[in-house]
Amino acid sequence: MKKRNTALAVAAGAAAVALALSGCSTSSSSSASGPVTLKVWTGFTGGDRPGYAQIVKDFEASHPDIKVQMTVQPWDTIQQKLPSAWLTGQGPDIAAVSSDPNAVAQYVKTNSVLALTDTGSGKDQINTSKLAPGTVKEFTYKGKLYGIPANFATLSLYYNKKLFQQAGITNPPKTIDELAQDAKKLTTGGHYGISLADNQTIQMWPVLQWLEGGDIVNGKGCSVLQTSAGQKSLSTWADLVAKGKVSPVGQTGAEADSLFSAGKAAMEINGPWAAPGYKSAGVDLGIATIPTGVDGTSVTLGSTAPLSVSAKTKYPKQAQEFLAYWTSKSTQEKFSLKTGFPPLRTDMTDDAKLTADPTVSVFASQVGNARLYLPHVPQATKVDSDGYVPLIGKITRGTSVASATKDAAQTIDGLTGCSQ
Structure with missing residues (x-):
């Protein structure tokens, strides 16, 4: 998938x-x-x-x-x-x-x-x-x-029409705020509102950050995770996962796929390759564009x-x-x-x-x-594996965003050679 x-x-x-x-x-x-x-x-x-x-x-x-x-x-x-x-x-x-x-x-x-x-x-x-x-x-x-x-390939929002209907939700979310609200409402009865992966996956979290007005690095390859915008863009979804339990913690991409495929999660951000598998699994499948961000802009991840x-x-x-x-x-x-x-x-x-x-x-x-993920960033693969993935793992397990982004920024800047 x-x-x-x-x-x-x-x-x-x-x-x-x-x-x-x-x-x-x-x-x-x-x-x-x-x-x-x-x-x-x-x-x-x-x-x-x-x-x-x-x-x-x-x-x-x-x-x-x-x-x-x-x-x-x-x-x-x-x-x-x-x-x-x-x-x-x-x-x-x-x-x-x-x-x-x-x-x-x-x-x-x-x-x-x-x-x-x-x-x-x-x-x-x-x-x-x-x-x-x-x-x-x-x-x-x-x-x-x-x-x-x-x-x-672009990422879109997959959703389970049956679970939406059971929760009394008529349409897929149009905005990032609606996505957060729906994720909470759909987390009920043994089902998760959304299935998010944070490792061994094509990244979903950067899309959430972009929609919330944040980013990972700037044009010079320097981390912006520790800025107020960077921290704010992570806080909403960190809290939803760590406290709201809208998604399991620490999922690989394959695990996130399996959860949605089994009808145990109402939404997932994924690419076109996933559609055939979900359909064959019998999911009452809907596919929608990624909701618009806080400033009304549309953005998704392209790979x-x-x-x-x-x-x-x-x-x-x-x-x-x-x-x-x-x-x-x-x-x-x-x-x-x-x-x-x-x-x-x-x-x-x-x-x-x-x-x-x-x-x-x-x-x-x-x-x-x-948008591409970490384009032209020196050692982008290690920035992802050594900096970004551990960051998401920490904040979804309750570590404060301020503390986790500070550590991640040091790791990222060390890898990219950034000297601000």
């Missing part, structure tokens, strides 16, 4: 499975006059995998001069093999380098990735102006673009994985042509309808086929409002 990876994977991994056999060697054409062969590595082994396979199949059909061999393997395997493979020129032409979008930085430092130059609005160009917000900046270093979003080109590829033009096809409107429409994921573009909110799909339309409508 939920994407489970401490690096915030958009697509979870299982056993390594190859879509096509691919060795660790630089690509070459099948013959002197034959088509070019691009080798691609990805970690997309989850339920969205058929969507990526379809992209490859359709691309080859429309580009007979280019073949694509896509190998699917666990993220850990890619992260172990890819750095040395690209340094020696023995790796794939294109790779989803990690489930962590910040990982592109390490390949930029070692000159292992190609700066993408074939951008624009042409048919075979990467239209960066239409990509999901934050993604172009996330993959840009020193003014050069080194990757594109392989996918983009992505980067797709980059090897600096040593023999086929930079064809590789970028493949990325342009991958991010095109027609491709993204087909991918969304097949997988339930929203498109990674901002110019498809009025797409008739997507708006007609009740699941896709909710997630797609929030693409323009989505």
Whole structure:
């Protein structure tokens, strides 16, 4: 169900499975006059995998001069093999380098990735102006673009219609205040109002903070948890969990999913990958956009994985042509309808086929409002695991927000190298 990876994977991994056999060697054409062969590595082994396979199949059909061999393997395997493979020129032409979008930085430092130059609005160009917000900046270093979003997922509010009806609540919450009120009202009769995870999960708590006017770090990578706004944004939900018992404490993402799937929680913040599992579990499922924040703004968390080109590829033009096809409107429409994921573009909110799909339309409508988690923050993974996750664990168990944020700020600033 939920994407489970401490690096915030958009697509979870299982056993390594190859879509096509691919060795660790630089690509070459099948013959002197034959088509070019691009080798691609990805970690997309989850339920969205058929969507990526379809992209490859359709691309080859429309580009007979280019073949694509896509190998699917666990993220850990890619992260172990890819750095040395690209340094020696023995790796794939294109790779989803990690489930962590910040990982592109390490390949930029070692000159292992190609700066993408074939951008624009042409048919075979990467239209960066239409990509999901934050993604172009996330993959840009020193003014050069080194990757594109392989996918983009937004978080929405799942709710159990049956439990809402039993509690006398007609509609899902529209505002953050209503979300808090409903969470309390729905916590009754052995049911929790909301199922919140704080570890081994794609983060839900930053969304709550943003809606309450707070944040984790500023543009310099310095913690703002200890500021009055930061503390206030955590206090409401810390109290609701620690004192109001609206959610179990210390849940992993999988545990939070199971609680909602079993009908023991009325709400959960989750991504599009969860919908099929909840439906098959028999949940009387409703999906709504994330409620608006205290100032009336709309925001949710967006997650992505980067797709980059090897600096040593023999086929930079064809590789970028493949990325342009991958991010095109027609491709993204087909991918969304097949997988339930929203498109990674901002110019498809009025797409008739997507708006007609009740699941896709909710997630797609929030693409323009989505924010990435800890973008361009040095050591973002450790900021999450060593700073933010322990913070949420403390405040939901009764530690004062003032004390917990002070400790978390010291940890975070030490990791990012912040010196205010």
